[in-house]
Amino acid sequence: MAERLKVRVDPDKCQGHARCKALAPELFELDEYGNAHAAGDGTVPPGLEDKAWLAKSNCPEIAIDVIEE
Amino acid sequence: MSDVDQPVAHPPVTDWVHDFDHTDPQWTEDPFPIWDELRAASPVVHTKRFLGCYLPTTYEAVREIANDTEHFSSRRIIVRDVRPEITSKNAAPPITSDPPEHKPAKQLLLPPFTPDAMKKLEPRVRAICNELIDDFIAEQRVDAAARYTKHIPVRAIAHMLGIPESDSDLFINWIHMILELGIRDESKLLQAVQEMTAYFGGHIEARKSKPSDDLISYLMNARDKNGNPLEDTHVMGSLRLLLIAGIDTTWSAIGSSLWHLAKTPADRERLIAEPGLIPTAVEELLRAYSPVTMAREVVKETTVSGCPVKPGNMVLLSFPAANRDPKMFPDADKVVIDRRENRHAAFGLGIHRCVGSNLARMEMQVALEEWLKRIPDFRLDPAGTVTWSQGTVRGPRQLPFLLGEAM
Numbered sequence: 001m002a003e004r005l006k007v008r009v010d011p012d013k014c015q016g017h018a019r020c021k022a023l024a025p026e027l028f029e030l031d032e033y034g035n036a037h038a039a040g041d042g043t044v045p046p047g048l049e050d051k052a053w054l055a056k057s058n059c060p061e062i063a064i065d066v067i068e069e
Numbered sequence: 070m071s072d073v074d075q076p077v078a079h080p081p082v083t084d085w086v087h088d089f090d091h092t093d094p095q096w097t098e099d100p101f102p103i104w105d106e107l108r109a110a111s112p113v114v115h116t117k118r119f120l121g122c123y124l125p126t127t128y129e130a131v132r133e134i135a136n137d138t139e140h141f142s143s144r145r146i147i148v149r150d151v152r153p154e155i156t157s158k159n160a161a162p163p164i165t166s167d168p169p170e171h172k173p174a175k176q177l178l179l180p181p182f183t184p185d186a187m188k189k190l191e192p193r194v195r196a197i198c199n200e201l202i203d204d205f206i207a208e209q210r211v212d213a214a215a216r217y218t219k220h221i222p223v224r225a226i227a228h229m230l231g232i233p234e235s236d237s238d239l240f241i242n243w244i245h246m247i248l249e250l251g252i253r254d255e256s257k258l259l260q261a262v263q264e265m266t267a268y269f270g271g272h273i274e275a276r277k278s279k280p281s282d283d284l285i286s287y288l289m290n291a292r293d294k295n296g297n298p299l300e301d302t303h304v305m306g307s308l309r310l311l312l313i314a315g316i317d318t319t320w321s322a323i324g325s326s327l328w329h330l331a332k333t334p335a336d337r338e339r340l341i342a343e344p345g346l347i348p349t350a351v352e353e354l355l356r357a358y359s360p361v362t363m364a365r366e367v368v369k370e371t372t373v374s375g376c377p378v379k380p381g382n383m384v385l386l387s388f389p390a391a392n393r394d395p396k397m398f399p400d401a402d403k404v405v406i407d408r409r410e411n412r413h414a415a416f417g418l419g420i421h422r423c424v425g426s427n428l429a430r431m432e433m434q435v436a437l438e439e440w441l442k443r444i445p446d447f448r449l450d451p452a453g454t455v456t457w458s459q460g461t462v463r464g465p466r467q468l469p470f471l472l473g474e475a476m
Contacts, residue, residue: 015422018184022348033179034427057410058352060418 005044006067007052009036013063023058024051036063077150077253079118086110090118091148091362091385092252097459101402104390112374119148121382123367124390128398128414130374131391134365134384135418141365141384142167143421147461148364148383149252159302161310164421171420177291177299178307178424181229181284187431190225194432197224197234198439206443206472210450213331214324214468221436222319225428226311231283232272239268244317252460262309269308273301284311311425318360319429321464322415323436325358326351328465329404330437331449336406341445344438350406351433356413357404359389360464363417388414389463446474 007027009020016034020027026048028036044052044066056064082093085103090096096103107114108126115123125131134141143165144155158166163174180186201220205211223241224234243261251258272285280286288304299307330337340347365384372378392413395401416423423429449455453469 015419016179017416017422018427021184030183030185032183033176034183054409058412060412060414060416060422062412 004069005049005052006042006069007038007044007055008042008065008067009038010063010065011035011037013061015061015063017060019058019060020055020064024048024055027052027055079253086114087116088118089114089116089124091124091461092459094459097457097463100389100463101393104387104393105402108390108394111376113376113378115382119150119383120152122148122385123373123378123382124385124387125373126387126390126394127374127396128391128394129396130376131386131388131414132418133373134386135414135421137371138168138171138420140367140369140371140378142368143171143365145366145383146364147248147252148385149255151255152383153255157302157306159300159306161306161313162303163307163424164310164314165306168420173293174303174307175420175424177288178311181287182424182427184427184431187427190229190428191431191435193228194221194225194435195439197221198436199443202439202443209472210453211470211472212453212468213327213447213470214320214465217440218320218324218327218436218465218468221323222429222432223316225432226315229284229428230308230311231281231285236268240312240316244313247313248317248461249459265309265312266305269305273304284308314423315425315428317458317462317464319425319432321360321458321462322355322358322429323433324465324468325360325463326354326433326437327440327447327470328449328455328468329354329358330441331447331468331470333404334448336404337441337445339406340437341441344441346407347434347437347441348430349408351430351437352411352413353404353406353408354433355415356392356398356408356411358464359392359413359415360462361415361417361423362387362389362461362463363421364461388417444472447472 014035020036021030027039029039030036052066056066079090082090085106112127112130113123113125125134163171166174201217205216223237227234243265246257246261276286291299363386365386367378367380367382370379393401416426447470450469450471455465456467458464458466
């Protein structure tokens, strides 16, 4: 079975560039200030793995972790 | 105005590594080879001009400084010939604020600028773009800066602030006085600030008896964590910031993007064929032609990328130079229109991330989409000259195009 991915946003590093929300809207949510957090518990549904890595590699603050479980 | 305030001409630069000057005509015209030369020399270089100023040349050095609010203050954010006494803590919060004042001032401005808020503004921006295009589409020779790029951000921010879009020329002139003429001529800057203060004062007064659904009323009604309204000087400072920061920055970014597309038919044709790629292209154009250079003031001795930096000096925080660092970006000197990994710093890094980044991105995207839809064929007019703004914000101020397939 393929490994499952989870995304996580470090709230101390996130500055609200919102690149993750633009690139992977299914995986991230923004609060009223525009700062990001993972949608739900961060589990990446099958088929969206590329988007998770894309969000991570475009975060200017290096605030996103993709964890392989 | 007294003659004492006349600007002093800068001697031409002959040694960029030890004597750089971001107002030199050579920098204005083509800064990229200069940055490469400086980066090859050191991650941090210094000039005695501007009463002493450092320039971090690598992405890493820029990131270090942007994230270090202990040694680098934002109380001065433009590198100028003079360094007048700071008389107000409310110059233009939050961009001129340091911790701990920074966070509450920033949080106040964030909600009106979220991506969702920008979606609501998008139809108005699309209409503005089309109104502008209607006006010149029948012509063959067009200055795209004077007729298009210049007007989009100013009208959008006027719309958000709730001030007449028809006052645009007034705002554009103030910004020119503050960001360009003001570097060398203090009196121009002071005059512009005075005029803006009087202008906004009138709009604030009018809203006291008749509140409206706009950013000016939003700031007037805002409360701090103790439930107190903001000081008048804070409201005024933030309004100044929104007007100044929201205009020639995005005007420059849209202009540089169209300039690139005018001289790069392959990229233009690809975006017309694949409009879905425009958001990715916008990020790459932001990286390659980042308009905004910020500044910090060194307030405590430290080191950056191993280089010592001393208090009393300014720092030219060049996000544009960081974005051209080949250690961070493969093929940094090329525009790769579909670049997938792009941690560019065009909107800054750290706590001072541009509050209007979502607005700027939406404006760039819409401005390019509408232009390419209606004007798929255009190129630089060989009979004209492209000119670039000087100093803190870089973008084309004259952009002569030939429209259509003719000639």
